[in-house]
Amino acid sequence: MKLYYAPGACSLASRISLHEAEVPVEFERVDLKSKVTEFGEEYSQLNPKGYVPMLVLEDGKAITENIAILLLIADRQPPFEPGNPLxxxxxxxxxxxxxxxxxxxxxxxxxxxxxxxxxxxxxxxxxxxxxxxxxxxxxxxxxxxxxxxxxxxxxxxxxxxxxxxxxxxxxxxxxxxxxxxxxxxxxxxxxGLRGDLHSPFFGSHTSAQETAM
Known part of the structure; x- marks a missing residue:
């Protein structure tokens, strides 16, 4: 798997969830202003929506939208609230x-x-x-x-x-x-985000911060 992300953006939720679920995954940073990944790929060609996150599965299929990715990760863990139909x-x-x-x-x-x-x-x-x-x-x-x-x-x-x-x-x-x-x-x-959790700013990746929404 590979997760395309921008530092401090909502894709951080997907990264955390993948680590929590102990899912092996690669990460590739996206500059959301230039739409170029850290390895020089044109991100808009990979994901026409142009924003993060995007998760590429083992078979090459891609999933976008944070909710969809988070639910996929949740489904790889033990059933949520067993015995509770809701x-x-x-x-x-x-x-x-x-x-x-x-x-x-x-x-x-x-x-x-x-x-x-x-x-x-x-x-x-x-x-x-x-x-x-x-x-x-x-x-x-x-x-x-x-x-x-x-x-x-x-x-x-x-x-x-x-x-x-x-x-x-x-x-x-x-x-x-x-x-x-x-x-x-x-x-x-x-x-690369700051370790001071009482003042959790976004780190040094300004381009990602400014365009993460």
Missing amino acids: GRIRLVEMLSYLATELHPAFKPLWHGAHDIEKAAAREAVTSRLELVAEQIRELYLFGPRFTVADAYLFVMLRWAKAFGAWMPVELLAYFERVAERPAVRQSLAEE
Whole structure:
């Protein structure tokens, strides 16, 4: 397998999840401004959508969209919430909320909006995070088991902290717990992101930061 990624972007959730699932995988960085990979490939020819992540499977077939990739990884792990017929549906429900409500709320913060728009975006992020905080059960979103949804949420909590969006105390403690997981620490190190988890900016790959949304 190969994951095409940009440092600090939402593709970080896929990297974390692949490591958590112990799936052997290669990684290839994409410059989202030039649309060229670190090995000189034209990324738009590989993925006409032009953004990350993209996961290429062992047979050469490619999967795009974060939710699709995260669900594929989840399906390679033990069944989610055995005995609960709505277990996997709840996982899809949370991933959908993160992808369609929380993730897009950051857009003005990524793209140089006016201060008023940025303030409104921070408020929108906070209101969505408050709803997510209500879902925290025990250690993670679905109790004691870490899931692909936790990986995705962790990435957006990094964004929230970097952009100065307020978040509930429950999510601050949650962020610290997730950050200590070996797969998370490994993933951050591999992408060259800062190790200071109390100030989790995106590292030195500015081109990826500016165009990750």
